[in-house]
Amino acid sequence: DGGITQSPKYLFRKEGQNVTLSCEQNLNHDAMYWYRQDPGQGLRLIYYSQIVNDFQKGDIAEGYSVSREKKESFPLTVTSAQKNPTAFYLCASQPLGSYNEQFFGPGTRLTVL
Amino acid sequence: AQSVTQLDSHVSVSEGTPVLLRCNYSSSYSPSLFWYVQHPNKGLQLLLKYTSAATLVKGINGFEAEFKKSETSFHLTKPSAHMSDAAEYFCVVLSGGSNYKLTFGKGTLLTVNP
Numbered sequence: 001d002g003g004i005t006q007s008p009k010y011l012f013r014k015e016g017q018n019v020t021l022s023c024e025q026n027l028n029h030d031a032m033y034w035y036r037q038d039p040g041q042g043l044r045l046i047y048y049s050q051i052v053n054d055f056q057k058g059d060i061a062e063g064y065s066v067s068r069e070k071k072e073s074f075p076l077t078v079t080s081a082q083k084n085p086t087a088f089y090l091c092a093s094q095p096l097g098s099y100n101e102q103f104f105g106p107g108t109r110l111t112v113l
Numbered sequence: 114a115q116s117v118t119q120l121d122s123h124v125s126v127s128e129g130t131p132v133l134l135r136c137n138y139s140s141s142y143s144p145s146l147f148w149y150v151q152h153p154n155k156g157l158q159l160l161l162k163y164t165s166a167a168t169l170v171k172g173i174n175g176f177e178a179e180f181k182k183s184e185t186s187f188h189l190t191k192p193s194a195h196m197s198d199a200a201e202y203f204c205v206v207l208s209g210g211s212n213y214k215l216t217f218g219k220g221t222l223l224t225v226n227p
Contacts, residue, residue: 042217
């Protein structure tokens with residue numbers, strides 16, 4: 001059963017704590033992405049990686065960090081420097097090549113208490 | 114630079130009536146365009162995509178969209194709405210200068226009334 005998994009589905013964090021969101025894919029896709037979704041704003045790109053051990057900042061990278069040690073995994077850490085972290089976070093993967101669509105995971109809803 | 118405008122933030126239809134969700138785009142290159150659907154607290158699922166082949170694109174669940182270059186539009190339609198179509202829909206453009214940079218519209222919430 002191929003696809004993208006994200007865990008946990010719901011996550012609660014106290015202010016000042018770092019938290020890591022998991023994203024795993026078994027689609028053998030080279031590229032992976034993290035997006036943040038807020039009501040009425042569509043999706044905004046946080047970080048992306050097109051190859052293992054390499055990643056690039058997206059449009060809203062401040063307060064976030066990532067790693068890409070394995071092709072299958074692209075965890076996102078939300079640090080205490082992110083001032084407004086409460087949001088729905090979506091991970092996606094994509095086979096490299098022209099005009100290929102991205103495949104999305106089910107998302108993680110992060111709430112800061 | 115590229116952008117996407119979804120002209121309606123909310124569309125409400127009755128079950129069995131046609132659906133029209135409007136999308137206009139701008140792109141410096143020949144674009145690829147996508148429609149995704151998102152049910153509450155779920156990920157996004159691809160409905161259909163346009164990649165410079167046929168201008169009328171058929172997707173899953175009876176949806177289709179027509180690419181109109183002269184109008185810079187890519188509206189999504191369905192002849193007859195089902196209750197299960199109630200969801201949020203996103204129009205997305207992929208720049209021809211990149212194979213990764215997606216620009217999302219702000220979404221249209223579709224409500225289907227019985």
